[in-house]
Amino acid sequence: xxxxxxxxxxxxxxxxxxIIASLIIHSRLKxxxxxxxxxxxxxxxxxxxxxxxxxxxxxxxDVRIEHIAGNLSDHYDPTQKVIRLSTAVxxxxxxxxxxVACHEAGHAAQHAEQYVPIxxxxxxxxxxxxxxxxxxxxxxxxxxxxxEPLVWIGIGFFAFTTVFQxxxxxxxxxxxxxxxxxxxxxxxxxxxxxxGAAKVLKMAAMxxxxxxxxxxxxxxxxxxxxxxxxx
Numbered sequence: 001x002x003x004x005x006x007x008x009x010x011x012x013x014x015x016x017x018x019i020i021a022s023l024i025i026h027s028r029l030k031x032x033x034x035x036x037x038x039x040x041x042x043x044x045x046x047x048x049x050x051x052x053x054x055x056x057x058x059x060x061x062d063v064r065i066e067h068i069a070g071n072l073s074d075h076y077d078p079t080q081k082v083i084r085l086s087t088a089v090x091x092x093x094x095x096x097x098x099x100v101a102c103h104e105a106g107h108a109a110q111h112a113e114q115y116v117p118i119x120x121x122x123x124x125x126x127x128x129x130x131x132x133x134x135x136x137x138x139x140x141x142x143x144x145x146x147x148e149p150l151v152w153i154g155i156g157f158f159a160f161t162t163v164f165q166x167x168x169x170x171x172x173x174x175x176x177x178x179x180x181x182x183x184x185x186x187x188x189x190x191x192x193x194x195x196g197a198a199k200v201l202k203m204a205a206m207x208x209x210x211x212x213x214x215x216x217x218x219x220x221x222x223x224x225x226x227x228x229x230x231x
Contacts, residue, residue, distance in 0.1 A: 047101030099197030
């Protein structure tokens with residue numbers, strides 16, 4: 001039995017529009033981030049200071065804040081208990097810097113409180129890592145050798161990555177919610193500045209939504225193609 005030959009109109013109908021939408025979202029994130037990276041906050045608070053305020057708000061004393069090279073390379077490393085902030089965020093006092101730094105500190109708060117969605121995501125992470133490595137090779141072997149079970153196993157492994165992306169959404173949205181809560185409670189930013197930070201975090205969250213949409217579209221495409229070749 002042969003799989004995936006002929007014109008792949010499923011890609012054109014299902015995947016391509018979502019990829020285009022994803023590119024638009026990423027473009028809007030860059031423009032929004034660039035806009036609010038050029039506007040300083042009234043209190044001249046740096047990203048590192050803002051992140052520390054979030055840690056203090058949640059009573060977290062065992063997490064470090066470090067500088068890291070790169071652009072938009074900010075992240076929280078739970079294995080080392082360290083928030084790593086890029087140059088523009090760590091020492092920058094822009095609205096975007098405060099928003100991004102507080103978001104990463106929000107992830108630290110999630111781990112400190114054993115936030116359920118992040119625990120569930122971490123539980124499925126090992127399976128997803130295996131799935132991401134095996135899905136494409138199994139699909140290719142199954143297609144080339146026309147072995148249908150291998151194709152479906154490959155699709156099943158690919159589905160794990162989609163599940164992981166779905167589990168990531170509440171984690172990212174909650175981290176932004178925590179960030180904005182501390183920003184407002186501690187008066188880190190003015191009302192207008194907070195709205196700017198919220199726009200940056202919203203666009204960042206939408207990139208995760210876009211990634212999930214692309215993954216779901218790809219998964220549906222693979223299922224439909226495999227089903228069509230079975231017929």
